Amino acid sequence: MKDLHVSWEEYRRLIETLAFNVYDSGWKFDSLLCLARGGLRPGDILSRIFDMPLNILSTSSYREAAGTIQGSLDIGKYIASSRPDSLKGRVLLVDDLVDSGLTLKKVVEHLQNNYPGVTEVRTAVLWWKGCSQVEPDYYVEYLGDNPWIHQPFEEYDTMRLGQLVAKVEGKRKPE
Numbered sequence: 001m002k003d004l005h006v007s008w009e010e011y012r013r014l015i016e017t018l019a020f021n022v023y024d025s026g027w028k029f030d031s032l033l034c035l036a037r038g039g040l041r042p043g044d045i046l047s048r049i050f051d052m053p054l055n056i057l058s059t060s061s062y063r064e065a066a067g068t069i070q071g072s073l074d075i076g077k078y079i080a081s082s083r084p085d086s087l088k089g090r091v092l093l094v095d096d097l098v099d100s101g102l103t104l105k106k107v108v109e110h111l112q113n114n115y116p117g118v119t120e121v122r123t124a125v126l127w128w129k130g131c132s133q134v135e136p137d138y139y140v141e142y143l144g145d146n147p148w149i150h151q152p153f154e155e156y157d158t159m160r161l162g163q164l165v166a167k168v169e170g171k172r173k174p175e
Contacts, residue, residue: 030089101134
């Protein structure tokens with residue numbers, strides 16, 4: 001199992017390809033829901049491309065060791081949305097990847113059990129790992145060898161404010 005390092009340019013290409021894959025399927029969705037934190041960036045871009053409000057549900061399982069160790073899954077009690085009635089009908093559930101599949105499985109169950117206006121849920125991710133118990137409806141890359149994915153924003157997992165200040169001040173030109 002090798003690590004997969006993804007640049008910002010590659011990450012953007014993957015999100016655009018995911019949007020195309022959903023479009024190309026012909027399936028029309030009524031609501032867009034992304035899982036925070038990993039699905040925020042893909043969800044934001046898809047909401048802009050499809051011109052739809054973005055609903056956000058916070059989930060967390062990778063908290064330890066700068067987000068590299070999976071723990072128990074926490075699902076937020078509320079969905080953040082600019083429109084209170086925007087989560088209904090056919091829902092496209094967006095995340096960055098499906099690893100074990102536990103998060104997608106539990107969130108789909110959560111939606112089915114707690115949101116009677118939701119009639120169908122389909123899932124969309126950038127990466128589908130071979131170890132997953134769940135097959136997403138839409139994905140860009142299947143990773144059968146289950147690499148650890150290093151996404152371009154992960155440098156911020158361990159960066160603290162003092163480090164950012166030093167970085168920015170080091171790049172300033174003297175006046």
